[in-house]
Amino acid sequence: MINFTQLVLASHNAGKLKELQAMLGESVQLRSIGEFSSVEPEETGLSFVENAILKARNAARISGLPALADDSGLAVDFLGGAPGIYSARYADGKGDAANNAKLLDALKDVPQAERGAQFVCVLALVRHADDPLPILCEGLWHGRILTQASGEHGFGYDPLFWVPERDCSSAELSPSDKNLISHRARAMDLLRQRLGLK
């Protein structure tokens, strides 16, 4: 069992920090990599796993702390799994609103039954920058892409992601509800088990 009291989160995404800290509780303090550097590493991997490891190593190197990274995204069935690892860059770095608009456009006229999608989250934890054995945990969350945005909570593609088990969008869930059932929650559940935190 590995026991961490402080981890650096290898992410510049405030939404992820909030969710992951809420899931971890008070036993582990997550410090943002933004405290150490404002430079974001290029996500050159071809998979969520590769990018998560790359981000974790980079953060551990910069901070000198053990590092947790989250590489996540939305895989849309009709688009053959796109935008996938390119979810944050789908509209060429123009941000969440532009990404959502592009996705709605790509699925224009696509019927309900063909709008299936899953959120994917891979968490990678390294004890130090050259750790030969990163801990990797994956979580998936199945849903469907709405035809218009709905809801104010969350971040990213949440307003477009319909959650069948709750019959609402992911942005209509309260933060605590989303944190019980999301892709990130599932990955974190596995990580807590691996760390002996539950």
Ligand SMILES: O=c1nc[nH]c2c1ncn2[C@H]1C[C@H](O)[C@@H](COP(=O)(O)OP(=O)(O)OP(=O)(O)O)O1
């Ligand atoms: O729960 C979620 N609810 C809505 N959208 C989400 C979620 N989880 C990931 N996403 C979207 C946001 C972004 O378009 C992409 C992640 O990209 P990803 O590179 O992992 O994160 P990022 O660039 O925002 O921050 P960073 O790399 O510094 O951790 O997937």
Ligand SMILES: [Mg+2]
């Ligand atoms: Mg990113």
